[in-house]
Amino acid sequence: MSEAVNAKKPFRILCLDGGGIRGIITARLLQEVEKQLQEHHQQSLAQYFDMVAGTSTGSLLAAGVAMGYRSQDLIELYQEKGTEIFPYQSLLSLKRWKVFFKHGLSAPKFSNDGLTKVLTELPMFQQDGRHVLLKEVGKRPDQARPNPILLILAYDAKYRNTTFFTNYHPASPKRWYDNAPLWKVCVASAAAPTFFPACELTNTERGKVETGEEASEVWSFPHVDGGVTANNPALCAISQAISLGHRLEDIELLSIGTGQNKKPLDFKEIEGWGLIQWGLRIADVFMEGQSELQGEICQRLMGGKTSNRYLRLQFDLNDSLGDPRNSLAQPPILPNPQRKNRLLGKQVSESMDDASPENMARLLEAARLHVEQGNLYEGRFEHYGPVTQAIEDFLTNSSGERKRQAKIAQSKPAGGSASAHTLKERLAADSARRGYARRT
Secondary structure (H helix, E strand, C coil), X not given: CCCCCCCCCCEEEEEECCCHHHHHHHHHHHHHHHHHHHHHHCCCHHHHCCEEEEECHHHHHHHHHXXXXXXXXXXXXXXXXHHHHCCCCCCCCHHHHHHHHHHCCCCCCCCCHHHHHHHHHCHHHEECCEECEHHHCCCCCCCCCCCCEEEEEEEECCCCEEEEEECCCCCCCCCCXXXXXXXXXXXXXXXXXXXXXXXXXXXXXXXXXXXXXXXXXXXEEEEEECHHHHCCCHHHHHHHHHHCCCCHHHEXXXXXXXXXXXXXXXXXXXXXXXXXXXXXXXXXXXXXXXXXXXXXXXXHHCCCCCCCCXXXXXXXXXXXXXXXXCCCCCCCECCHHHCECCCCCCCCCCCCCXXXXXXXXXXXXXXXXXXXXXXXXXXXXXXXXXXXXXXXXXXXXXXXXXXXXXXXXHHCCCCCCCCCCCHHHHHHHHHHHCCCCCCC
């Protein structure tokens, strides 16, 4: 069963990636979107978007948006509560002893006690003195559909599938998770392997059994971070919208990342890696890798880089590759101390659990500079933007400026184009022509 669809009205989706404490970057980018929404439409995020989807830290942000909170409130959540969720950095911290003794040598880095405490105490997860249930989010007595639809992703470790937690499922009026508290769904979505323990959600089934007697059975649904399968929830959100009866060509989607970790791994470094080395990098390699892939697929489905129906806000946290010595050479991997954020001129921590005030300030500054000075796209042959213009184009349904700039950049030779005017960019363009997929 699909909902009644207004063919003249686009179906607008906001998607928020996972990325731990780097969710503060998402919140800052979201702040610019919120600002322009007020200028152009006099609407809040919850009013403008029909669906808000989030994974892991993005689930917290999505829940906040769906509950009507401002971006500044979400920024302050990370600033004020980050150290309660991520109270230390080192695996050898004395603060970790409780987790170690509870789970043994294979213990996750953190307990989820801090995250649970923060979320259960937050006003945005409460209503009328109790915790809000997922099925209650965005519901109004005079509306058949919640505003907005909320979609949160987590991975069911028992049944080995990704659970689409949503407050709207007209095809099946009842779902096992309907009465789950919103805060607990977010904990499940954020239970990143190696960082946090798995989160158990339960549901009690009541009715008559074969003997005719009334009985009840408790079902267990252990979940881990939705980033295991969909750290970028955009494709899942599109599929959910289509299942509700919306056509792909009627969907408009804004996707926001948490900053791209571009740490290159050299063959000599990883050649002998095994369980421990790769296991410690599950989030770093596997989650972030599939986020970028899903972003590329979405871009193609939605009409390409110049589409006015799709916008991806994301930037590299640090430049990690240096200048090649000639047009045939492969760019060298920069030593860690030399890796810096392109606009900030300083290195930005790529860690997902560094909640120190210094790191929070640096992440916010990097996001601010990206909004004010950054380009929407940094490519091999081209770069175009700026970010603020791209956001305005998306919100006003006009991609003319992006299309114009992309056409100019693509039509000029690499050696003389506005987008390849430095030695580094010209060499990168030459490499790209030979088929090496690398972003400068």
